[in-house]
Each structure stands twice: as structure tokens, then as C-alpha cells.
Amino acid sequence: MRPLILITNDDGYDSKGLKTLISVAQSYGDVVVVAPEHNASGLSHSFTAQRPLRVREITSEEGLSIYACDGTPVDCVKLGQEYFCPRTPSLVLSGINHGSNSSINILYSGTMGAVLEASLLDIKAVGFSLVDYDPLVDFTSVILYINAIIGIVLENPMPSQVCLNVNIPRNVDNIKGIRLCRQSKARWIDCYRKCEDPRGVPYYWIDGEFVCDDNGEGTDQYALEHGYISIVPTTTDFTAYSSLDKFDFFNSELRIEN
Amino acid sequence: MRPLILITNDDGYDSKGLKTLISVAQSYGDVVVVAPEHNASGLSHSFTAQRPLRVREITSEEGLSIYACDGTPVDCVKLGQEYFCPRTPSLVLSGINHGSNSSINILYSGTMGAVLEASLLDIKAVGFSLVDYDPLVDFTSVILYINAIIGIVLENPMPSQVCLNVNIPRNVDNIKGIRLCRQSKARWIDCYRKCEDPRGVPYYWIDGEFVCDDNGEGTDQYALEHGYISIVPTTTDFTAYSSLDKFDFFNSELRIEN
Numbered sequence: 434m435r436p437l438i439l440i441t442n443d444d445g446y447d448s449k450g451l452k453t454l455i456s457v458a459q460s461y462g463d464v465v466v467v468a469p470e471h472n473a474s475g476l477s478h479s480f481t482a483q484r485p486l487r488v489r490e491i492t493s494e495e496g497l498s499i500y501a502c503d504g505t506p507v508d509c510v511k512l513g514q515e516y517f518c519p520r521t522p523s524l525v526l527s528g529i530n531h532g533s534n535s536s537i538n539i540l541y542s543g544t545m546g547a548v549l550e551a552s553l554l555d556i557k558a559v560g561f562s563l564v565d566y567d568p569l570v571d572f573t574s575v576i577l578y579i580n581a582i583i584g585i586v587l588e589n590p591m592p593s594q595v596c597l598n599v600n601i602p603r604n605v606d607n608i609k610g611i612r613l614c615r616q617s618k619a620r621w622i623d624c625y626r627k628c629e630d631p632r633g634v635p636y637y638w639i640d641g642e643f644v645c646d647d648n649g650e651g652t653d654q655y656a657l658e659h660g661y662i663s664i665v666p667t668t669t670d671f672t673a674y675s676s677l678d679k680f681d682f683f684n685s686e687l688r689i690e691n
Numbered sequence: 692m693r694p695l696i697l698i699t700n701d702d703g704y705d706s707k708g709l710k711t712l713i714s715v716a717q718s719y720g721d722v723v724v725v726a727p728e729h730n731a732s733g734l735s736h737s738f739t740a741q742r743p744l745r746v747r748e749i750t751s752e753e754g755l756s757i758y759a760c761d762g763t764p765v766d767c768v769k770l771g772q773e774y775f776c777p778r779t780p781s782l783v784l785s786g787i788n789h790g791s792n793s794s795i796n797i798l799y800s801g802t803m804g805a806v807l808e809a810s811l812l813d814i815k816a817v818g819f820s821l822v823d824y825d826p827l828v829d830f831t832s833v834i835l836y837i838n839a840i841i842g843i844v845l846e847n848p849m850p851s852q853v854c855l856n857v858n859i860p861r862n863v864d865n866i867k868g869i870r871l872c873r874q875s876k877a878r879w880i881d882c883y884r885k886c887e888d889p890r891g892v893p894y895y896w897i898d899g900e901f902v903c904d905d906n907g908e909g910t911d912q913y914a915l916e917h918g919y920i921s922i923v924p925t926t927t928d929f930t931a932y933s934s935l936d937k938f939d940f941f942n943s944e945l946r947i948e949n
Contacts, residue, residue: 477736478798479763485886485894505737511881512895537811540736540927549929553795553878585940592934594876613941615930618852620811623769628743636743637770664941666931669798671807672873673926676850682843683871683922 436462436523436587439551441509442530443473443543444568446491446501450529453572454561455497457579458526461587465522467513469543470501474532476543478550480507488512506547514554524587525551528561528599529579531568535600535653535663536617536645545598549669552596557586559597563605564657574605578662582611598665602657612656614663619645619654694720694781694845697809699767700788701731701801702826704749704759708787711830712819713755715837716784719845723780725758725771727801732790734801736808738765746770764805772812782845783809786819786857787837789826793858793911793921794875794903803856807927810854815844817855821863822915832863836920840869856923860915870914872921877903877912 438458442451446468458464470489481504489501500517502509506527514522530544539545544560551558561579563570582599591597598616602608621641629635648654653663696716700709704726716722728747739762747759758775760767764785772780788802797803802818809816819837821828840857849855856874860866879899887893906912911921 472741475738475740477734477738477804479735479737479801480733480799480897482733482897483730485896486883487892487894508897511897512883515881515883516885516895537927539929540807541738543737546735549798589940590937592931592937595931595934595937598929611941613935613938615932615935616928618928623773625744625770625773627774634745636745637774638743639738639740639766639769664938665929666934666938667929668931668934669795669929670874670876671797671856671923671925671927673850673853673924674873676853676924676926677871677873679848679850679853680871680922680924682847683869 437518437520438462438464438524438526439513439518439522440464440466440526441468441506441513441547442528443469443476443506444531445469445472446499448531449568450531453576454526454529457576458583461583462523465513465518466497467500467502467509467517469506469509470503473505473543475541476505476546477541478507478546479505480511481505486512506543507550510547510550522556525556525558529572530562531570532562532566533564533600534560534562534598535657536619539598539616548596552594553669555593557591559586559599561599563601564603575601578608595666595668598667600653600657600663602660604660607660608662609660612661612663614653614656614665615651616665617645617652617654618647619643695776695778696720696722696782696784697771697776697780698722698724698784699726699764699771699805700786701727701734701764702789703727703730704757706789707826708789711834712784712787715834716841719841720781722755723771723776724755725760725767725775727764727767728759728761731763731801733799734763734804735799736765736804737763738769739763744770764801765808768805768808780814783814783816787830788820789828790820790824791822791858792818792820792856793915794877797856797874806854810852811927813851815849817844817857819857821859822861833859836866853924853926856925858911858915858921860918862918865918866920867918870919870921872911872914872923873909874923875903875910875912876905877901
């Protein structure tokens with residue numbers, strides 16, 4: 434039986450990146466697509482509990498059923514694997530995202546939210562992002578790499594609950610290769626634009642600048658800035674292991690008598 | 692000058708847990724509250740980019756200005772520190788959440804999304820959660836502990852970009868003390884209820900069961916199950932360091948000639 438591959442994204446069911454990923458994945462297995470009805474960028478690992486989800490079935494130009502879900506990318510994985518996959522997927526793919534999910538962007542990313550959720554279900558999972566926000570970007574040059582990475586992931590064992598964050602540099606015609614990396618430390622310096630609506634009531638709209646000083650060799654930012662595709666093996670364990678010994682002041686097993 | 696403490700949560704600006712946290716924090720510093728207008732549970736690290744944010748100022752019974760923001764907990768921290776804090780906060784507090792954010796729940800948690808965001812701004816940050824979902828729960832017995840933890844955090848240095856995930860066991864009258872822990876591995880087994888609306892159109896509503904087999908000594912689940920408050924130092928670095936050597940098959944620096 435061919436592997437079942439569940440595909441989602443955060444840009445929405447009709448994005449060019451999703452269509453590209455579907456076409457590559459179809460050479461490896463049977464594809465089920467459950468993707469957000471609307472743009473779900475920046476939705477991180479959020480899921481929908483306060484209201485029910487709706488799913489709309491669309492037939493693609495190639496005759497494939499695509500399930501558009503009015504929830505988040507995490508919802509798409511959770512609901513997709515339970516209701517729209519005929520068997521447990523061998524692989525979950527998310528993307529190709531129009532824009533970077535390297536470094537700290539993973540924290541905000543709906544694309545990677547879906548991937549991390551799949552890893553919790555112990556399904557191999559890979560998120561693909563291209564560092565270019567143009568919705569009409571030409572993916573032709575990156576197809577060979579995505580094809581190779583999917584093949585390698587299907588053939589090789591992956592550690593339990595670890596998934597992959599793959600980012601592709603903007604200059605797709607001069608890709609030098611692939612680098613296994615760690616996540617760079619970085620942050621967004623936000624700057625809200627405060628405006629007034631036609632009734633004089635203020636509103637605030639986020640703008641921001643990505644700042645990364647941690648771009649030495651071995652980081653995903655270094656790889657991307659030097660023309661390599663970055664691959665960061667990624668986990669959902671947030672424990673700051675290297676800092677645990679700096680919190681000895683809590684280890685007194687503080688007991689307060691009420 | 693007294694420390695400035697920015698407080699938020701994910702249950703919404705009028706939750707009992709938030710009010711309790713405000714009352715404790717006021718003994719340590721000047722308090723600014725920017726909290727979600729509505730319940731924002733499960734919103735993880737999502738932020739609002741596609742639309743502007745609105746903020747409504749409310750005066751509490753005690754005369755404190757509370758800013759209710761129609762965005763996520765992360766929005767509350769980002770916007771709050773830029774527009775509603777008269778100076779950079781010394782501390783960001785989030786909670787007290789009505790429900791657990793231990794183990795893998797941190798990934799979905801809006802409460803902890805706010806805390807992680809503050810850590811990226813290099814502000815000390817602590818999320819407090821009580822393993823009890825009752826919105827009217829009695830917090831009296833936990834106030835002493837929260838007071839002690841805030842005091843310890845203000846007095847001691849914390850590593851850069853590391854924050855604290857504090858969970859309090861349900862049986863608040865028999866707390867044995869505080870334990871420094873690592874995050875347990877766990878997952879939610881989801882089970883969607885498929886129903887039909889009055890027009891016969893299906894909808895799907897999430898339900899789920901928390902499953903944790905990783906509850907040995909040293910984990911947050913162990914601490915909570917044995918009557919201790921768990922404190923997990925937490926980072927936004929998702930790199931699976933202990934698994935990096937298991938992906939050597941990518942280290943060939945794969946170069947594909949187009």
C-alpha cells in the first residue's frame with residue numbers, strides 16, 4: 434500500500450505553495466489535503482475549542498478532493514487525521530509557506546503548529562517554508578529539493594516526537610545545498626501603528642522588524658544567509674535544560690504553613 | 692521606583708484568577724493590566740496581524756485601570772508594553788489560569804504564550820495556572836505561594852529568554868511545597884463530535900483526553916500528582932538537540948544540480 438500523506442498549510446487551501454507541495458507529494462503516496470479556509474498565518478499552535486468546525490469539500494483542477502476547514506492549521510491536522518484520512522498517515526507535510534519560519538518565527542507559525550501537532554501524534558512531519566512572501570513566487574527551482582527531502586524522510590527512521598522545520602533561501606536559483614541546523618535566537622521588535630477610525634476611536638495595527646544577532650555557523654539563519662536550505666529538528670519540549678541549575682533557589686522545596 | 696508589573700491572562704479581563712494575581716502583585720510594584728476582552732484559551736502563541744486591535748479601558752472596583760484588548764494574550768504583551776506601560780516592566784505575570792498548563796498543555800496555552808513573548812523581550816515572566824477549571828474556584832490557599840514565588844523571582848537573576856511555567860495542584864489545601872521540574876511528555880487524544888446543524892450540514896466539535904506516560908520523578912506531572920507546585924524553566928528554542936545526531940543523513944550537504 435502506498436504511504437498516506439496528509440498535507441496542510443497556513444496560507445489557505447488555494448495557495449500556490451500548497452499546490453506545489455501536493456504535486457511533489459503525489460509521487461510518493463496517496464495524498465489527503467485538509468487546509469484552512471482562510472489565511473491562518475500567525476496562528477501558532479492555537480486550536481478551536483469554543484465553536485465547532487466546518488469543512489467544505491472542493492475538487493481541485495486535477496480532480497483531487499481538498500477539504501477546506503474554517504479552523505487553524507492545528508485543527509486541520511487533528512480533525513484531518515481523525516475524519517478525512519482513510520488510514521493513519523505515514524507523513525504530514527505543511528507548506529510550502531510563503532515566508533520564513535526560521536529562527537523564532539517557528540513560535541508564531543501556523544505552518545509549524547501543524548507539524549508539531551503531527552509529531553505529538555507520532556507521525557513523521559515536515560514543514561516547508563520559502564523566505565519569500567510573494568504569493569505568486571516561482572517554486573520551480575525548489576521542487577527538486579523538496580522532492581529529495583520527502584524521499585529521505587520517508588526512507589529513514591525519525592526519533593519519536595521530533596519533526597523538521599525546513600526553510601529555503603529566497604534566492605532559489607543559487608541554492609548551495611542542505612544544512613542541518615539549530616534554531617537561531619531572535620525576536621521581533623514590534624511597533625504598533627496607532628490610528629483613528631472614521632469615528633475617532635483608536636485602533637492599533639502591528640508592524641515589526643526581525644532582529645537576529647545569533648547567526649553564526651550552525652544556525653538556521655547562517656545557512657539561509659549563505660544560500661543553504663536549513664533543516665532544524667524540532668521538539669515540543671520547552672524545558673530550558675541548560676538553565677535548570679540556575680534556579681536552585683526553588684529547590685528548597687519551599688513549604689509554607691497556612 | 693517600584694517595579695512595574697504587567698499582568699495578563701487568557702481567561703479574559705474579568706476572570707477571578709486575574710483579579711487574584713493583581714491583588715498579590717500590587718504588594719510588589721505598580722501594576723498595569725492588559726488582558727483579553729474575551730476568553731482566549733487555546734490561542735497559544737498566536738498574534739493578530741490581519742486586523743487592527745481595539746482596547747477598552749475599564750476601571751476595577753479597586754480603582755485600577757484595566758485595558759481589555761480584543762486580541763490574544765501575546766497581543767496583550769506586545770501592545771501592552773509598547774502603549775500602556777509607562778516604563779519597561781520588570782516582570783510580566785500571566786494567569787492565574789483556570790486549568791492546567793503543565794506538560795504539553797504549554798504548547799496550546801495562551802497564558803504561557805504571553806509569558807514566552809515577554810521572555811523574548813528579555814523581561815522576567817511567570818505564568819501561574821491552577822489545575823482546576825472551575826471559574827469560581829477559591830484561590831485563598833494559593834496566594835501565599837504565589838506571593839512567595841513573585842518575591843523570589845524579583846529578587847533573583849534569571850537567565851536571558853528563560854521564563855517560568857508554574858502549575859498548582861488541584862488540592863490547594865494540602866500543598867506540600869514547590870518542585871523545580873522538567874516538562875512531561877504527553878499528548879491529547881482528540882475525538883471530534885460530528886453533529887448536524889438544523890439545516891443538516893455537519894459540524895465537528897473537539898473533545899479530548901489528556902494522556903501522559905511520562906510522569907516519573909523530576910517531571911511536572913509527578914510534582915502535581917504528589918501535591919507539589921511544579922515550576923518548569925521554559926525556553927523558546929525548539930531545537931531537538933538530543934536528536935541532532937540522528938539526522939546525519941542530511942549532513943551530506945546535498946547539492947542538486949538543476
